[in-house]
Amino acid sequence: MNFLEEKILRDGVIKEGNILKVDSFLNHQIDVDTIRQMAYEFKRRFRGVEVNKVLTIEASGIAIATLMGHLYDVPVVFAKKSETANSTDDKYVSQAFSFTHKRHNNVFVSRPYLSATDKVLIIDDFLADGEAAHALIDLVHQAGGEVVGIGIAIEKGQQKGGRELRAEGYRLESIAIIESMDWQAQTIRFREQPPHPLVNTTLQMA
Ligand code: 5GP
Numbered sequence: 001m002n003f004l005e006e007k008i009l010r011d012g013v014i015k016e017g018n019i020l021k022v023d024s025f026l027n028h029q030i031d032v033d034t035i036r037q038m039a040y041e042f043k044r045r046f047r048g049v050e051v052n053k054v055l056t057i058e059a060s061g062i063a064i065a066t067l068m069g070h071l072y073d074v075p076v077v078f079a080k081k082s083e084t085a086n087s088t089d090d091k092y093v094s095q096a097f098s099f100t101h102k103r104h105n106n107v108f109v110s111r112p113y114l115s116a117t118d119k120v121l122i123i124d125d126f127l128a129d130g131e132a133a134h135a136l137i138d139l140v141h142q143a144g145g146e147v148v149g150i151g152i153a154i155e156k157g158q159q160k161g162g163r164e165l166r167a168e169g170y171r172l173e174s175i176a177i178i179e180s181m182d183w184q185a186q187t188i189r190f191r192e193q194p195p196h197p198l199v200n201t202t203l204q205m206a
Contacts, residue, residue: 003037004153004176005190014183018156019100026125026153027060038175039067042123042151045173049148051121053077055114055140057096057107057132060125064153068123077113079136081105092142096135099128099159107135109143116144127152127174130161137170154178157191 001009013021025031042064051072056065057079069076081096082105091108098105114120120140124132133150140147147170155162155174165172177191 001190002041002175002193004034004041007031007034008154008176008178009188012188014181014186014188016183018158018181020126020154020156020178020181020188022125022154026063030063035064035067038064038153039071041175042068042121042173043071046121046149046151046171049121049171050119051148053114053118053120053145054123055079055109055120055136056123057081057136061123064125064151065123068121068151072121075113077109079107079109079139081107092139094135094138094142096131097129099131107132107139109139111143114139114143114145118143118145119148120145121148122150123152124150125153127155127161127165127172128159130159130164133161133165149173151175 007025008022011024015021023029025034052074054065054068054074054076056062058081062078065076091110092114093106093108096105096107122133122136127133137147149171150165152174155177157177157179162172162174179189179191181188
């Protein structure tokens, strides 16, 4: 079991409706040591991949993405959400249905912050149906850039996002993949992942 799976079992709370609450370390309060370990884990899994920009979506992806930007020494861009798009003139706009809020959001990035020379690593906290990830991919493609990888902290493997993104050929790395969870028993089963070499989780940021 990896550090994130252990953390989820220790501090996560399963809610009715297939929702995992991780407010105590990721979605409200941020446990910096845990997200630092995530950043090193993504860096290790995407070793050899050329990245010149990290892209995420507000709000909870920002903390992890910021540490990734630090490790790669590249800019970090976060897509913004709004219910309306006043004008698309100065921005790339896509749409995503929010699994947690049950509504469609416009998702946008101002044009200067994505370009055709970008090799983008997409980072997010959760992957469920893949709506947010597909919107981010769409924004990168509208700018003419390339998606070189997608790094997710927690993938809900029983939902379609991961399956679709892998079938589309994206390099997707999820640190913890939930195979099933039971809110009444408060139990979670994780998908077995290939063993990775030990990471020194006490490393300080470079
Ligand atoms: P997707 O767009 O892949 O359907 O859903 C991913 C987004 O929905 C994430 O950015 C995250 O904010 C939210 N999300 C989906 N499922 C969960 C969940 O079980 N717990 C939490 N905390 N957020 C979730």
